[in-house]
Structures are given as structure tokens and as C-alpha cells.
Amino acid sequence: MTPSGSRGCKSGQRKLLPLFPVPHYLILAVGCGVNMPTLAISLPCDGCGIPASAEHIAERVRRLELSTRFRPIHIGILFVALAPPVRPEDDFYAPAQSKEFFDPFLNALEIPAAAEGIAPGAGANAADTARLMEFQHRGHYLAYVSECPLPENYEPASTTIARLGPTLIRRIRFNYRPKYVAPLGKEMLPLVEMLRGGEPGNIQTLDQGLVLPTPGTGSREWAALFQRAVASVAPR
Ligand SMILES: [Zn+2]
Numbered sequence: 001m002t003p004s005g006s007r008g009c010k011s012g013q014r015k016l017l018p019l020f021p022v023p024h025y026l027i028l029a030v031g032c033g034v035n036m037p038t039l040a041i042s043l044p045c046d047g048c049g050i051p052a053s054a055e056h057i058a059e060r061v062r063r064l065e066l067s068t069r070f071r072p073i074h075i076g077i078l079f080v081a082l083a084p085p086v087r088p089e090d091d092f093y094a095p096a097q098s099k100e101f102f103d104p105f106l107n108a109l110e111i112p113a114a115a116e117g118i119a120p121g122a123g124a125n126a127a128d129t130a131r132l133m134e135f136q137h138r139g140h141y142l143a144y145v146s147e148c149p150l151p152e153n154y155e156p157a158s159t160t161i162a163r164l165g166p167t168l169i170r171r172i173r174f175n176y177r178p179k180y181v182a183p184l185g186k187e188m189l190p191l192v193e194m195l196r197g198g199e200p201g202n203i204q205t206l207d208q209g210l211v212l213p214t215p216g217t218g219s220r221e222w223a224a225l226f227q228r229a230v231a232s233v234a235p236r
Contacts, residue, residue, distance in 0.1 A: 047147030048083075049163060050154075059088060060148055066093040067142070070132045076139030077206060077230065078178035080168070081214070082157055082187060083146040092142050095128035104216030106131050108226045109140070143168070143176065145191065157187035165194045172203055180233050182206035185214035206233060 045052035047060045063084060070093055089097045096102040103113070111134045113127065145164050155163075168191070172181060181203050183191050188211045195203050206212065206229050213222035 045148060048150065049146075050148070050150075052148075056148065062088065063091055063093075063147070066091055069093065070136040071141055072136050072139045074139060075141045075176050075178035077141075077180045077182050077233065078172065078176050079140065079142045079182045079184055079212075080188065080191065081142065081144050081184045082160060083144050083148070083150045086149040086152075093132060095125065095132055101215060102128070104223070106135065108215055108223045109135070109138070109230060110227070111135055111138075139179075141176065141178070143171070145188075158190050161188070161190045161194070165191055169194060169203070178203075180204050180206045182229070183211045185217075186211060206230070 042051040042053055044050065045056055045060060050056075052060075084091055085096070085098065085101075087098070088094065092102060092105075107113070111131050113131070145168050146160055150160065154160075172178065172195075181195060182205065183189075183195075192205055192211055195205055210229070212226050212229055215222070215226065
């Protein structure tokens, strides 16, 4: 956008907004950019597509900072879940206070809870951070279809994947560039279909396109299934 174009947008909104309270997406549709500091209405977050407050954007940036600390230079396996947990302190890379996902996931990858090199009395957080470092060291990374938590019962998983899957696939191709993608959970089947339907040079999914079980859920055999799939591409 040219500087003159930007001024045009701003002046246009100042005139129009009191008269025509049009939805933000229509304002965007006529070419006003997101980098206008005077814009007082919420814009769609580029992580989840939902109109976002300043607090929402701040939380998104915080999550990105947390995960970037543990991002491998070369990603071997990119695990993909639907969306991060609602509470920021439960974010996987925080590291998560809630262990519902964190522990079974890392246990299945045989990244031990009592990591070596942790000073006695250093605390649970130091031990969890050491586990995340080992996760990173092995070339693993965890990403989401929606980079922000979704409101409860906001939409079916298939809708989220249809809405945000193409953006995720672009991130996979041009940003993450993993050797393998491993969607986590049955709800991710539509994503596998999307990945399969891609262009030539398409993205390899773990376990021949099967989704992996969500760690800690489902049948008792989930851990064996999970370990077998990971070991098939990342033997230790
Ligand atoms: Zn968001």
C-alpha cells in the first residue's frame, strides 16, 4: 500500500464510520491495511481468524515467543494439534502447568521426566524446560491449526481445519519445512486429506497418512502406536 493510499483509507474511515458501521471485514475488503494505529475496531487475528482485541494479540505474541525458544533449526517431525489450551499457563511451551497432554506426549517420546543435568532442588519448571529442550534437540516441534485457543463450542474441528488449513499448509511449506507432519487426533483427518491433496512435492505425513492418537487419550494401545510411528522415521 502506498503512503497516499494509506491516508486515503484513514480519511475514508473517519468520514464513513459514524454513518455506516460496516463490519471490519468489509473495511478490510476495500483495501485498508492492518498497520493503521488509529483503527479502533478489532481486526481478524492472523493466528485464529477471529476478530481480536489488543489483549488477544498480546497473548498470541506471548505464545509465539514461548514456542520460538524451542524451535529446532531443522524440524524433523512437526506434530500438529487443533488449537492450544485456553489457559496461557497450560501452553505446551510455557511449559504447561497442566500435565494432561504434556506428560503422556513426552513420555511416549521417551523423553524422561527426570532429565539429566538438572540440579537437585531446581524445581519442576527446570525439569520441564529440560524436557522441552530435549524435544527440540530431537527435531520435534508442536504447532496448531489455530494458533490461538478457540472459544468453547465455537465450531466443529472440521470447520476450523477448512478455514485455517490452507494457511497452516503454507506455513508448513514455506516456514516450518519439516521432514514429516504428524497430525494428532482423529479430528485431524480432514487435515490429512488436505495434505494429501496438495501439489507435487507434497508434504510427507507420518505413518502413511494416518493420524496419531492424541497422547493420553483413547485406547490403551495408543502409546505403542505412537511410538512405532515416530520410531519409523526417527530411530533413536
Ligand atoms: Zn488469534
